[in-house]
Amino acid sequence: MxxxxxxxxxxxxxxxxxxxxxxxxxxxxxxxxxxxxxxxxxxxxxxxxxxxxxxxxxxxxxxxxxxxxxxxxxxxxxxxxxxxxxxxxxxxxxxxxxxxxxxxxxxxxxxxxxxxxGEDKVCFGVTEPNAGLDTTSITTFATKVDGGYRVTGRKIWTTSGQVANKILLLTRTTPKDECKKSTEGMTLFYTDLDKDQIEVRRIPKMGRNAVDSNAVFIDDFFIPDEDRIGEEGEGFKYILHSLNPERILIGAEAIGLGQNALDRAAQYAQEREVFGRPIGQNQGIQHPLAENWMALESAYWMMLRAAYLYDTDQSCGAEANAAKFLGGRAAFDACTRAVMTHGGMGYSTEYQVERLFRESIVLRILPVSEQMIANFIGQSVLGLPKSY
Known part of the structure; x- marks a missing residue:
């Protein structure tokens, strides 16, 4: 093989x-x-x-x-x-x-x-302030009217909302307590992000400030029928098809970020001399960087394994989630170590690793937390009782 x-x-x-x-x-x-x-x-x-x-x-x-x-x-x-x-x-x-x-x-x-x-830019309106990872508990509601729907609700952590002119929006069209299953009664729309009618408020945040994150406020906004994707009430099922690819891609991006930081740390460790020798000659510097390399390589091949399974129509939920978990953790550890390797200069903006470090933290959080991934692996792979 x-x-x-x-x-x-x-x-x-x-x-x-x-x-x-x-x-x-x-x-x-x-x-x-x-x-x-x-x-x-x-x-x-x-x-x-x-x-x-x-x-x-x-x-x-x-x-x-x-x-x-x-x-x-x-x-x-x-x-x-x-x-x-x-x-x-x-x-x-x-x-x-x-x-x-x-x-x-x-x-x-x-x-x-x-x-x-590249003529349009789209943002993804799913997460809500009071629902978080419990997507079935969203309350943004689309009421059917002649020719379309009237939508009211709130979204949060909507990426690139300041520059996007389109939004992929998940709403409820049937209240959760009226559905047989909590995953029913949600409808997906792709429509104009009309900022004359929708407020998009930028969220100040720690890192990745070149790409904005936002709170979105929607009040009685009309969406035409032709902007509904698929059948009414089937929206949750539709977005499920995106979840494993997103986890795989986030894992890939995280691994790249970690390798970026590791490359910078290794280069600095070769060039920086203290007490007449490069600091990379000291095992206290060298060994942690070597461990970062091993962790990033392991995550990389798990990520590609998950992608292969997806592309060949095989079950990949465990592998996709593991790729996101391992990639995010390995990236954070490598970026942290890169800052520490640079010492005081790692805290300055000159060597870039502080920027990468600030970006790495969010990769342990989005699009799903490490704890929820562990819950999924425990339940779905190990056969343990559901813990939430």
Whole structure:
């Protein structure tokens, strides 16, 4: 059994790297400092055809698998842009999946083509302040009216809402207590993010400030029937098809970020001399970095295993969640160690590792917590009783 990238897969990695290499540390530090969306990077990735890597060829995409998308996002995460760069284009790879799978031919043409071309930007309106990971408890409600729906509700941690002109929005159309199952009665829409009628309020946060996060306030907003994806009441089932790919992609991005930090730490450890010798010669520096490498490599191959299973229509829930868990943990540990390796300079903005460290923390939180992943593995893999 050969475990290696194919020539085509390696070509993807090399081609993406040529794009990311155009955007250096100075570019990303400036975007972070100014809290400014990296439109130039987004445009370059669109022009390279990368925003449609998993989308249908007839709409301008490449129709490749999650494996190829993960390799692309791993390369992006390992670049100077880190998780900010990955977040710039992340939603294009998993967010429109329900449209691709359940949308009408007219919707696919109208929605996916502008996304692939980089003309539209979309945000994902699912998480709510009082629901969190319990998606079945969302309360944003769409009431049926002539020609469409009237929607009222609140969303939180909506990425890129400041620059997006579209929103993929999950709502309830039947109250939870009136459904036989809690997963029923939810409906998915892809519609205009009309900021004259919808308030999008930026959330101040620790890191990844080049890509905004937001609280979204929707009050009696009209959405036409043609913007509903699939059948009314089936929205939760539709977004489930995006969950495993998202976990795989987040794992890939996290691993890239961690390797980015590790590369910087190893380079600094070779160059920095104290007491007449490079600090990397000391086992107290060398061994922790070696352990970071091992953890990141282990997560990388778990991530690719999960992607392979998904692309071959095999069960991959455990592997996808494990890839996200291991990738996020390994990235955080590597970024922490990179700061410590730099000593006092690791706390400054000059060497970039403090920026990567701030980005790494969120990868242990989103899109699902480590504790919920452990619950899933315990219950679904080990056969232990449900703990929540």
């Amino acid at each position: 050969e475990i290696a990238l194919t020539q085509d897969q390696q070509a993807i990695v090399d081609a993406v790297k040529k794009v990311t290499d155009q955007f250096d540390d100075e570019y990303w530090s400036g975007k972070e400092e100014r809290k400014e969306f990296p439109h130039e990077f987004h445009r370059a990735m669109a022009e390279g055809g990368w925003l449609g890597i998993t989308m249908p060829e007839e709409l301008g995409g490449s129709e490749l698998g999650v494996t190829e998308a993960a390799l692309m996002m791993h390369t992006v995460g390992r670049s100077s842009g880190g998780f900010a760069a990955a977040s710039t284009i992340h939603i294009n790879l998993f967010g429109p999946h329900p449209v691709k799978r359940f949308g009408t031919p007219e919707q696919k043409e109208r929605i996916l083509k502008p996304l692939i071309a």
